[in-house]
Amino acid sequence: MTQYDFIVVGLGGLGSVVAHDLATSGAQVLGLDRYPLGHAFGSSHGRTRVIRKAYFEHINYVPLLRRSYDRWHDLEVQTQQNLLDRCGVLQIGPKDGIVVPGVLRAARQHQLDVRTFRPHELQRLYPQLRSINHDELGVFEPDGGMLRVEACVRAWGHLAQHRGAHVEIGIEVQGYSHEGTYWRVVTNQADYRSKTLILCPGAWASQLLPQALIRHLQIKRKSLFWFDSKRSLHRSSGFPVWLFEEPDGVFYGFPQLDDQGFKVAEHSGGQPVKNPSNLDRFVDPNDERRIHDFLARRITGVDHNTRVDHAVCMYTVTPDEHFMIGQLHGFHDLFVGAGLSGHGFKLVPALGEVLAQQALGHTDHNHHHWLSPNRFG
Ligand SMILES: Cc1cc2nc3c(=O)[nH]c(=O)nc-3n(C[C@H](O)[C@H](O)[C@H](O)COP(=O)(O)OP(=O)(O)OC[C@H]3O[C@@H](n4cnc5c(N)ncnc54)[C@H](O)[C@@H]3O)c2cc1C
Known part of the structure; x- marks a missing residue:
């Protein structure tokens, strides 16, 4: 049986980056997935993902976002593909809500380009929007945009192989155990061995992670809808990615791309x-x-009577909606990248790097302690 330095379980959004970075370091890497790169059964499909820098979720993300932007750009250069479209992101909500104040705080502290629009300015600039309330504001980030999600996963996965990672598809991991100085990974095909094991299983975290972590994760079913729309809502007319914070929920979507429809989700x-x-x-x-x-x-x-497409995807949500990235206490050489909580795709270049650097022993595990999988006790 070949013994690898690292086995990465799950080559979706995050695992494909981790496999890439470990292979680039010169290590012997095996990446395993049940489905082909860029598949539509987990959490990294549905054509597009929002990317933005002025992060209302937490100020700590901004340096990781800056790093992610740089790495998405490098990936585009290396693979000669357009993966990130900077069409701008417009977010609208109450001026004392969560989104607008959070975006303005991040922009202020990190000197990010964000423009604020009052209701009458929003109506003038975007006559496609209706019923903007007097207590709402719009914040527009020109550098924001969208990622072509499946193409991104395939690009990281193919580049990982190019850098020497051994990738096996159609392999279902059924369990793992630590035996002496190595991990034995049991699958539907064969057993594999590695010194270090890295689990990036997306929604299957609920089956593959140690019990102590599973109880902190909630898997949620999410629906995506595409409808035909007027030309003014198309990317080609300059309509941006958008998000509305409302008292009853948060809705977001993407401009219509060619014949693919106007995508809307909650x-x-x-x-x-x-x-x-x-x-x-x-x-x-x-x-x-x-x-x-x-x-x-x-x-x-x-x-909205002409639905052109529909898809279902899954969120894996932690109690504080921050991710689980790092080594597990109490286990030898076992690392986890999970709980991306419905907002992690834009960040996978930076998160994958953090995880790979920790697994290689190049960075201190406390460096990103706010993302530690051990923080819930
Ligand atoms: C509807 C929706 C909208 C989103 N919108 C955004 C957004 O706009 N911006 C943003 O930044 N983020 C967004 N996210 C979040 C982001 O897309 C996900 O958090 C991220 O893509 C998850 O990546 P992952 O690697 O954790 O999971 P996945 O990409 O699902 O990868 C997990 C992989 O593990 C494999 N696997 C699992 N178990 C096994 C096993 N036992 N054996 C073998 N292989 C296994 C799976 O086959 C899969 O390929 C959204 C998520 C969803 C669902």
Whole structure:
């Protein structure tokens, strides 16, 4: 049996970057996944992901976002692909809500370019939007935009292979145990061995992580909808990525790209998922009704009777909605990259780097203690 330095389980958004970085260091790396790179069964599909720097979720993310922007750019250069479209991100919400003050705080502390629009300015600049309330503001970040999510995962995965990582697809990891000085990884095909094991299983964290962590994770089912829309809502007309914070929920979406439709989703809510392998992928009438009601309230020009596509995806959410990145206390050479809590894709270049550097022993494990998987006790 070949013994690897590292086995990375899960080559989705995060694991593909970790495998890339470890292989680039010259280590012997095996990456395992049940599905092909860029597949549509986990949490990294649905064509697009929002990227932005003025992060309302927490000020700590900004340096990681800066690093991610640089690494997305490098990836584009190395793979000769357009992966990040800086079409701008417009976020609208109450001036005393969570999103707008959070964006302005991050912009102020990190000198980021964010423009603030009052309701009448929003209506003038974006006549596609309706019912902007007098207590709402818009914050526009020109550097924000969208990532082509499946192409990004494939790009990291292919580059990892190019750097020497051995990638095996169609392998289902069924368990792992520490035996003497190495990890034995048991799969539906064969057993594999490595000195260090890195688990990046996305929603399957609920099956693959140690019990002490699983109880802190909630897996949620999320619906995505695409509708036909008027030209003024297309990317080619300059319509940006957008997000609305409302009292009843957070809704977001993307400008229409060619014939792909205008994508709309709800960030809040989501039904609990018991088993990610048996996810119900049908249209949930309640999810669709909430999207219809939102569009009727806020955006004109979307033909919401003409749904052109629909997809279901999963969030893996931690109690504080920050990620789990790092080594597990009490286990030899076992690292986890999980709990990306519905907002982690934009950050995978930086998170993958943090995890790979820790696993290589190049950085102190306390460096990003606020993301430590051990913080919940
Ligand atoms: C609807 C939706 C919208 C989102 N929007 C945004 C956004 O706009 N911006 C943003 O930054 N983030 C966003 N996110 C979050 C982000 O996309 C995810 O958090 C991130 O992509 C998850 O990456 P991951 O590597 O943890 O999981 P995944 O990409 O799902 O990868 C996990 C991999 O592990 C493999 N695996 C699991 N178990 C096994 C096993 N036993 N054996 C073999 N392989 C296994 C799976 O097959 C999979 O390939 C969104 C998420 C969703 C669902």
